[in-house]
Amino acid sequence: MDLFSRRQGLGHPDAEIKIRNDAPQEVRDAAVQIAYQCGLKPSNIRTLLCQILFRAPDKNNWSEFSNINSEVRELADDCEWYEVDDLIEKLADECAYSGQDYGAEVNRFFRVAGVGWQLIGNRVDMSGTEIFEVAIRQGQTTVRQQKRITAASELSRRPQPETTGAIKYAMAALECVARDVTGSKDTRGQLVQRNVGIFPLPIDQIVEKAWGYTSNYGRHLTEGQPPQFEEAELMVGLSGVLCRYLSQRAPGKSQ
Template sequence: MDGSSQFSDRFGFRPPDAVITIREDAPEVVRDGVVMLGYACGLGPGAMRDAVCEVLLKRPDQNNWSAGNVETEVSYLIDGAAWYRVYDIAERLYRAVGEGDHTDTRRPEFERRLNLLFQEHGVGWQMKAGIIVARGSEPFELATGDAAQIMRRAGTPTAANELHEALKDISRRPAADLTGTIQHAMAALECVAREVDGSTDTLGKIIGRLSFPPPLDTALHKLWGFASEQGRHIQEGREPRFEEAELVVTVASAVSVYLLRAAGKAT
């Protein structure tokens, strides 16, 4: 048994994931958690200050030299940072905790505990391999988790790249590119549909020739129309909402995987 593990980790106790309510914000619980994780994963006050100052492009206060004063300075800098800089700092601390770590355990532990913090407090972000990306609903995570990999294995790398761009756009800080998200997600689905159909038609024309039982074909036509309006012909004053973009990515990913598997191009 690992004597350094916590009681809750050893016995698998954890609260259920909170409903996502935090996206364009870094409340106090997140700021505190990022700082404390840096210390918990081996960074001293000086290293913490160096990392934070590097992200914020601030010069360390040379009048602060004692550990206590430096810790206070770090807290002051974190508290005053723009919300999206807090997530930049988390990425920088991830890199910092791994420097000189010959056990290769500190970065995974930092990431694991940070993601638990996000899940427990309804934060719509997550860290993957040291990079903060958008965290969506459970259906979103399930639909997009392996979709790009399945697309590549099925011989549709362009579709995989489009889905990758959609996920990048929805994860942009400080503001997600929701229009770009919708455009790229539907482009991914269109690439897959063309591969399955063996044509270069638009998705709107291909839908009727695909293996969708009614009324799913009608629903897909409506999704195509919505995406065309929001992603290509957006109206003044009608920006898509995050939840709408998330829904389009979720459905496009799931439908793409379904089509590839139905055509025998993916397992």
């Protein structure tokens, strides 16, 4: 529906991200309610929830409202936080069959509620600050255009609860592009030293230190000192910017 607030470009500002590895009641309720707005019936949603939880529908519930709806709410409450994201993906696919854009409304709710996820192509993906998102999108676009498929794949791995992996894959993408641009087989520690000018001064020092950081936290994790999400977000964003920079300096090269 083309509501007044949307026609006038009015709405709540994006909230600070506060929900990542959790699915509080407001998220569970919104996932179901938005599906109803898109035309799904409680019985449709119950089927999806039963698939996720390996449950059988309650045969004693036959009326959509309020019996099956109550069952849906109970099943949604039984889901782990990540199973709620599974449900959201299933609901997005289900709504797409009837031409309904479930994702647009879910993303609007996520932004207002401060949920650190977003639906992209009916799949739940990590979201972050605007600068972080722009860096990743531009970096992916550039390396894909130049057919650097391996680098694009590594860069697409967003920060997950396992933050060390996010750091490792982000910097692996940068190493992949740097090797391709220079034609070198050097390891990451030698790439900058042996290819003077690959990055402008003193950015080269930042890159060397970033690779050193990756070695400490992305590969050789210190017991009891896992990197924080914000640190993983920083490294992934930095990798996206630098991958784009390198790729733009060497157009036409392919992996």
